[in-house]
Amino acid sequence: MTAALDEEHGQIVASMNALYDAVDCGTSLSFQRLKMHAPESFFRHNCLEEETMMDRDGFIRSRFHKEEHRSLYIALHALETAILADNQGNVLKLLDKLRDALISHVRIQEVADWHRGCQVPGAAEY
Numbered sequence: 001m002t003a004a005l006d007e008e009h010g011q012i013v014a015s016m017n018a019l020y021d022a023v024d025c026g027t028s029l030s031f032q033r034l035k036m037h038a039p040e041s042f043f044r045h046n047c048l049e050e051e052t053m054m055d056r057d058g059f060i061r062s063r064f065h066k067e068e069h070r071s072l073y074i075a076l077h078a079l080e081t082a083i084l085a086d087n088q089g090n091v092l093k094l095l096d097k098l099r100d101a102l103i104s105h106v107r108i109q110e111v112a113d114w115h116r117g118c119q120v121p122g123a124a125e126y
């Protein structure tokens with residue numbers, strides 16, 4: 001399951017970059033909406049898996065990590081709304097901010113790393 005989280009983190013970053021390129025190149029609104037679907041579904045799936053893992057195994061920073069997920073969900077919704085409004089300048093601004101926040105969130109990999117540590121006999125709690 002931890003390897004799957006790592007893979008999903010990579011997919012989130014790659015799909016955010018693809019969405020950024022689609023918007024930056026001025027592709028059609030329908031294509032941008034299609035490109036928005038990938039990072040959103042990868043992120044939601046990843047959060048669900050992480051939150052299930054945190055609840056099951058008692059991750060000490062669970063509340064803070066979940067709050068960060070909620071804040072990113074809100075930013076994703078704002079981005080989707082901006083895409084639907086077809087305002088490229090605003091979309092790029094929001095996308096830049098969200099991409100950095102998402103990359104920063106998944107780069108920390110605190111849940112995956114903590115879970116790896118849990119699987120090593122005698123490993124200290126994170």
Ligand SMILES: [Fe+2]
Pocket residue numbers: 047050065069105111
């Ligand atoms: Fe997370």
